[in-house]
Amino acid sequence: MMCNESQQLIDPYLDNELDLRSALEVEEHFSRCAACAAEERSSRELQESARALLTRYPMRPEFKARLLSSLNAKETEAPVPPAILARPRARRFTRWAAAALPAAAAVALIVVAAPRIWSRQSESSLEDAVIVAHVRSLLANHLTDVASSDQHTVKPWFQGKLDYSVSVTDWAGEGFPLVGGRLDYVENTSVAALVYKRGQHVINLFVWPNKGGKDEPVQRFARRGYCAYRWSTEGMNYWAVSDVNDTELKTFVELARQKP
């Protein structure tokens, strides 16, 4: 292999896009040609530092919640998603509205047909959705929006982001330290996620208003290796999800149920 050919193949080699035979030929060339080998090394360094360091821009939690609630807009008489109305900048409103109005109307048409989200019938899907929200919090490197072990920091953070108040308690003394809070969504509705740790395990405690209003006893369910408990009390739904062992999660649930 000559240098001009090898130069063409450095990138696909780096990206594992070459078949085995070409990869071996390229490596053989690198062993003989210091210039091409150096080129490959510097590209690899760039790749490694790009993967490690390039910014992954997160959505602002307020924007994410707005985005999801605009998908979930239930009222036909409000064809403009709330996100647009919330925009403080008039210039953007006009530009955006021109493009978005027909689309938003279509969304409204589709979602009016949706049943009440917390209805009994969608229980199994709700269980899925809560587990998915838990898994996503672990995968997406987005465990907390507000990282703090101080309940007096976490509680006020939710104010203005949710239209209900969430009580937050740190159980570090009992072995379940609070690590922060996150605005999450379950079936397109914004919910508060309180994040606790048990050793290396994460416990998500999801909290949102109980529209039905009736208290529900603790129920356990398990799915995909995750265990969850749910209950409703004083007008709020609580779902605790974790991969921690069942006994420990039960202890946590007892703590959460007895909280002030």
Next chain:
Amino acid sequence: MNRNHGGALPEPVSSFEHLVLPHLEAGYNLARWLLRDDHDAEDVMQDAVVRAFRFFEGFRGDNPRAWLLSVVRNRAYTFLQQNRARELATEFDEELHVEPAEDETPEVLLLRSARQRVLNEALEALPIEFREVFVLREIEGLSYREIADLAQVPIGTVMSRLSRARRQLKVAVAKRELNGSAS
């Protein structure tokens, strides 16, 4: 998943939230890299998600992430054509500087890794077609085939753009680090 009780709910709603919503973060990141502005990225993302929702019924593929990214990309290009057409025609310009965000005081900048800042700035300064393949490859981890489908160009073009992007970035990073240490 099975929520289609009593015929009340069109199935796409449920599939959309399971298949597409988990990739919103990736979609937003791509929009932000293509547009280089938080507010514009939010506008485009909102637009893209509304459209994705609207056209989801027509989605038959097996890669919802690539599908959402292609919708985001499409909306981002449309937005640029309508609002900042000049950017779509820029040649690579070593001198193109991106203004640092206002809250980046010297103290904050010092705290951030210098290398990280240099890399981010160098990538931001690349023309969009190179920036795009680099972000899709190194941040989103897409294969050449997936990038080719998404950007609607031949695989060979993906390869040569990626190769040029890397060459330009190496030069730009070296230059910026040199300037940084000289000042």
